[in-house]
Amino acid sequence: MDLKDFIENLKNEHQEYIQKMENWKKLLHFKFNEDLLEKIINFLKEDIQNHAEKEEERLNQKIEEKYPDFDSQAIIFAHDVLDEAIEDVIYYYEKYKKNKKYKDRLVNSIEKVFTMLKDHFMEEENFLFPNVYKEEKEWL
Numbered sequence: 001m002d003l004k005d006f007i008e009n010l011k012n013e014h015q016e017y018i019q020k021m022e023n024w025k026k027l028l029h030f031k032f033n034e035d036l037l038e039k040i041i042n043f044l045k046e047d048i049q050n051h052a053e054k055e056e057e058r059l060n061q062k063i064e065e066k067y068p069d070f071d072s073q074a075i076i077f078a079h080d081v082l083d084e085a086i087e088d089v090i091y092y093y094e095k096y097k098k099n100k101k102y103k104d105r106l107v108n109s110i111e112k113v114f115t116m117l118k119d120h121f122m123e124e125e126n127f128l129f130p131n132v133y134k135e136e137k138e139w140l
């Protein structure tokens with residue numbers, strides 16, 4: 001897969017994830033249940049982690065092959081910040097399982113991560129990815 005197709009694939013995942021999060025944000029208020037929580041936790045632990053790994057390993061590698069002066073640490077740093085917020089969700093999820101009074105804090109932590117993820121996807125699409133395209137054009 002070339003760099004452009006790879007980026008298109010990442011953008012499709014962003015769209016899919018944004019739709020899921022928009023839907024879950026509503027359900028958190030109107031149809032809160034254990035099943036919903038499990039889906040969200042799974043999404044954060046599996047889908048988001050896999051997506052981040054693809055970017056940190058394959059995307060960084062593909063960009064670096066073309067542009068050796070590319071700073072790949074920026075993506076990794078942004079993901080570390082997201083990871084910390086995801087850790088908070090898991091922390092409150094464990095607390096909630098033992099004591100339901102943690103529900104509000106759990107919901108807040110989930111909403112915070114959803115907002116951060118959406119902002120992160122937009123930042124990648126508006127700043128990081130176009131840069132790759134731009135430079136690629138110059139190199140043609």
Ligand SMILES: [Fe+2]
Nearest residue numbers: 052055120124
């Ligand atoms: Fe990312």
Ligand SMILES: [Fe+2]
Nearest residue numbers: 010055121124
């Ligand atoms: Fe991404």
